[in-house]
Amino acid sequence: MKSLLDWIDHRTGVFQITKSVLFENIPGGSRWRYVWGSTLTFTIFVQFVTGVFLWMGYSASSGDAWESVNYIQNEMTGGWLLRGIHHWTAQFMPLLLLLHLMQVVIDGAYKAPREVNYWFGVLLLLLVLALSLTGYLLPWDQKGFWATRVATNLMNLVPFAGPEMQKLVVGGTEYGHHTLTRFFALHAGVLPGLLVLLIVGHIYLFRRHGITPAEPVIKRNAYFWPDQVFKDVVACLAVTVAVLGFVLWHHGAHLGAPADQSEPFSAARPDWYFLFLFQFLKLPFFAGENEVWGAIYIPGMAVGLICLMPFIGRWNLGHVFNVGIIFVFLGGAGALTYLAKREDVAGPNSAKYLKAVLDDARDAHRVTALAKDRGIESTALSLLKDDPKTQGARLFAQHCASCHRYDGHDGLAVELAKAVPLDELEKRTEMTSRFFSGDAVHPDWLARQSSTNEWQTVRSLLQVKAKGPFDVIASTKPKDAPEAPDLKGFATRQWIRDLLDPDKYISARYFGGTAHKDGDMYKKFLNRKVRRYDTEDHIMLDAIAVALSAQAKLPGQAADDQSDAALIRKGIEDLKDNIGCIDCHAFGEPDPDADGPDLTGYGSRQWIVDFVKNPEHEKFYPDNNDRMPAFGVKKILTDKEIGLIADWLRGDYFEPPAADPGH
C-alpha cells in the first residue's frame, strides 16, 4: 500500500501539496472567527454537487421548467431532499458571506498587501448574489416569474443601453424559453465557472499573504491542521444540520403555482437577502425618474465604497470609518428588510399579500395533485386552466360573485381553520405569529361561529370578544350585500330543503335580494301553504328535496342517491301528485303553461349550463328573470367556461385521496 502511495506521490506530488495546505501557519493559533471562509467554500461545494444532480432532472423551457422541478420535488426518489439542500443552502450563503465580510473588515484583512484578494472576495459576494438571482427564476413559478420581472426591469433603467441589456438578458421582448435558457446558462455555467476561477485566486492569494490575525494575538502560532480544521468542520457541520433542519421542516423547498402572466400575484417578492433593496425602492425619494438612483446609482456607489475600503483604510481613522460603514450598511439593510417583512404581514395591504401566498400554495398543491393523477399532456398551467375546481372558482368570482355568493364569499376563499378557540384566534392574528407561521390569520379575514352562517371579519369578532369556536377563511368581506342565492351546495339535498323553508327562501342566502321573494313561489306556496304544513307534510318536503336533488346526479351524493332509491321514488310521487309542484314547474316533460324553472334534471350539468347560457329560455324564467345575464347568448362566457363553472358548483372534479401526503 505504501509503495502505491509513494508511486502516486512521486508522479503527482499530491502529498506535498496536501502537506503545504494543512501545515499553513496561523499566527495566534486557530480561532472560531476564521471559520466563515471555510464554511462558504463548503456551501459552494454543496451547491455544485446538488446543482449538478438537479441539472440531471431539470429542463429549461417555459413549458417544462415548472413541470421538471415539480417532478424532482414530488416524484423523483430523494428529489425533495436534493432540491431542499440546494435551496436552503442558498438561503444560508448570503448570511455566511456577510459574516465573512464583517470578519475581514473588522480584522482589517483588506489592507495591503491583501487588496486584490479583498476585491476577489467582493466579486465572489456579487457572484453568489447573481447565482441566487438567476436561480430564483428557474422553477418558473409565480413567485420567481414576477420577482424576476422586477429584477430584469431594473436593467431597463441602466443609462444608454438599458432596454437592450434587458432584451439580451430576457432573450427577447417576452419572457419565455430563452429567458430560461439564458438564466440557466448563467446559473449553471457562466457564474459557477467565474466562481471557481475567483475562488482559486482567492485561496491562492490567501495562502500567499497568510491569515490576518485577529488582534490581540495572545496565543502561540499553530498550524492549520488539526485545530483550525476541527473548528471549520464543526462550523460546516452546524450549517449542514441547520440546512437539513429546514429541508425536513419544509419537506424540500417551496414550489409555487406555475407562472401565469394573466393571473395577479400580490406576493411577488425577492429572496430575503434582496428585500432591503426591494423596500429601498419604495422610498418616495426614488419616485418617478429618480428610481435609477435607488436601483442603480446608490447600490453601485455602496459596492464602490466597499471596494475602496483598502485605500480608505490607509488614513488615520480610515479603518474605523470602514468598520462603521459596514455596520451602517448592515444596520440599514437589516432595518429595511424588517420593514419589508413587517409591511407584508402587518401593513395596510397585508391581507392581500398573505392571501396571495395562500392562493399560490393552494394552486400549487392543486396542480401537483392533478399532475400526479393524470400526468401533464401539454403544460401544468393548462391543467389548472382546465380544472373546474380552480378555473370554475375564478370565473365565478369574476362573473357571478357581484350578485351571488359561495358560502358567503366570492368563491376564492382559502379555508384556514376549523373550530379554533378565540384565544388561539387572537394569537394567530399577532404579527410575530404571522411572521413565522404558515397558518396565521389576518384580522381582516372572515370567521364565523361554527353554528352560524354569518361570516364576520376576525377583527370585529375579536373586538366584541365573542365566544368561540370559529371557522376561519382567508377572504375579505365583499363590498356589497348579496343580491342572489348563495350557491355553495347548490342542488344538494340540504340546499333544496332549506330553499323550501319560507324564512330561508326570503333570506339573503336564497332569494331575499331578488324579485323572486315577491313571486308566486313564496307568496302562493311557501308563505301560504308551507307555513301551515304539519309534520307529515314536512316529511313529504324532505322526500321531494331528496328526489329533486337526485336529478342533479351530484358526484358527492351518488352513494346516497343509490341507497335511497325508494325515498326518491316517493319524493317524485309527492312532487307530482301531492304537493303540486308541477302546477308551476315542468317535470319529466315540457309544460308550456309552467312559469317556474323546469325541474327535469334540476342541478344537473346540462341544466346549469343551459340556465347560465340563457336564464330567459322558456325552460327557466321566460317572463320573470331578475337581472341574471344570458352569459352564453351574449357571449360573456364561452361554453367551456360555463361548463367549468357548472362542474365546480356541482363538485364534479378530481379530488386527491385524503391520505395523500403530498396534499
Added chain:
Amino acid sequence: MASAEPDTPEAVGERRGFIKFFCAFIGTLISLVPFGAGIWSYLNPLAKRDSGDGGDGFIKVTTIDAIPADGTPAKFTVVADKVDAWNRFTDVSIGAVYLRLVDGLPKALHTVCPHLGCFIDYRPGNNDFFCPCHNSNFKLDGVLVAGGVSPRAMDPLQIDVRNKTEVWVKFQNFQPGHSHAVPIS
C-alpha cells in the same frame, strides 16, 4: 555539438520577434473565435424584431356585456397565439387588461405596473388600483395618485368595439421605469 541547455529567458527576449508576435497575435485571435461566435448568437434578440401576425394588432378580449355596468373595472385575460422561440402556441394567455365602462363605452388599462412590471391589483374596498410591490396607487382612470413611486400612470390601451358588442384591444407591452410609455418591440 549543441548545448543541452536552452537559452536564458533574457536571451530569448532579445530575438525571434516575429515568432513571438505570431504566437501572441494568432493565439489571441483563434481564442476569440469561439467567443465571437457565441456572442454573435447571444446578440440575436437585438437583431430580431417582432414581425407581428400581419394584422392590426387588435385582439378580441370579451363583449361589452361582460364588463360590469356600474363602472367597476374587471380583469380580462388576453388570449392569442404566441410564438416562443421554437414553439408556436395557439390560444394561450399572453397577459391581461382591466376593462371598465365609462358612459357605456369600454376603456382598457394594462395590468402591468409602469414602475417595475408587477401585476396591478384592483381593490374593491378602496375602489382603486394598487401595485402590491412598491405601493403605487392609481385611480380608476389609471391616473397615478400623488405619493406613488411609479413614473407614470397606468398604460391605457386602444380599444375598438366591433360588431356592436365585441371588445377588441390593441394589446402591447411598454418599457417600465420611464415617464412616458415606450412600446416594447
